[in-house]
Amino acid sequence: xxxxxxxxxxxxxxxxxxxxxxxxxxxxxxxxxxxxxxxxxxxxxxxxxxxxxxxxxxxxxxxxxxxxxxxxxxxxxxxxxxxxxxxxxxxxxxxxxxxxxxxxxxxxxxxxxxxxxxxxxxxxxxxxxxxxxxxxxxxxxxxxxxxxxxxxxxxxxxxxxxxxxxx
Numbered sequence: 595x596x597x598x599x600x601x602x603x604x605x606x607x608x609x610x611x612x613x614x615x616x617x618x619x620x621x622x623x624x625x626x627x628x629x630x631x632x633x634x635x636x637x638x639x640x641x642x643x644x645x646x647x648x649x650x651x652x653x654x655x656x657x658x659x660x661x662x663x664x665x666x667x668x669x670x671x672x673x674x675x676x677x678x679x680x681x682x683x684x685x686x687x688x689x690x691x692x693x694x695x696x697x698x699x700x701x702x703x704x705x706x707x708x709x710x711x712x713x714x715x716x717x718x719x720x721x722x723x724x725x726x727x728x729x730x731x732x733x734x735x736x737x738x739x740x741x742x743x744x745x746x747x748x749x750x751x752x753x754x755x756x757x758x759x760x761x
Contacts, residue, residue, distance in 0.1 A: 595625070595654040596694045598662065599724070601707070601716045602649050603687040605637065609647040610754070612673060612686050617651060619669040623662075624655040630719035632754060636747040638713070643683040647752070650691070650719035659693050663703055666690070691716060695730045706730055711739050714749045 600620070604612040610632065617626060630650045637643050655662060666688040674685040691707045698705040706729065710716045717740040720727065727736045 595656055596696075597627075597692075598624070598653050598655055598690060598694070599692040599720050599727075600651045600653060600666070601687070601689045601691050601710075601719070602651060603635075603646045603715070604685055605644045605646040606683050606685045607674075613647060613649060615673060616669055616686050616688060619672065620651070620653060620666075623657060623665050624653040626651055626653055628652040628723040630722045632752040633715060633719055633749050634752050635715040635749045637683075638715075638747060646715070648715045648719060648749075650716070650723060652723055659690065659696065659698060659703055659705060662693075663690060689716075691720060692727070692730060695728075697731045712743055712745060714740065714743050714745075714747060717743070718749050718751075 602613050602616055613632070617629065620626060628651070633648045635646045635648050637646060657665065670686050670688055675687070689707050690705055691710050693705045696705050707716065711729070717736055721737040721740050725735070725737050728734065729736045729739050732739060
């Protein structure tokens with residue numbers, strides 16, 4: 595099984611419940627290994643929208659990257675995500691950040707995620723759950739990449755209980 599890191603975010607409705615529901619849905623095709631704390635983050639791109647809750651999950655799966663992407667997109671649809679504008683508000687956002695040490699870039703999928711190396715809200719939760727993870731293609735720890743991010747949007751670890759256990 596492959597070790598995969600998923601970024602989860604929500605800024606519409608009950609953000610915490612949306613994230614938890616996405617994790618529950620992911621258990622139908624993967625094993626949830628670790629889940630980070632919740633982080634409240636400023637939106638990127640379109641800044642005129644509510645703040646996000648973001649977290650990262652380490653999963654293991656037998657699915658190919660493309661099948662995994664399809665399943666994640668289906669979860670987004672079931673949870674009410676409507677794609678009307680780039681970087682717009684959403685009930686849920688699920689992105690494959692890392693898929694083992696795979697490097698992939700085509701019109702459908704980029705792994706590592708094409709903007710992960712410049713997104714604090716993506717890398718900080720990953721560093722929390724896997725601080726020694728090596729960034730594929732860069733050959734340095736993800737936490738070191740995090741320290742080099744210049745655009746420091748607000749990313750605040752939330753002091754609220756958020757636990758998840760796979761049933």
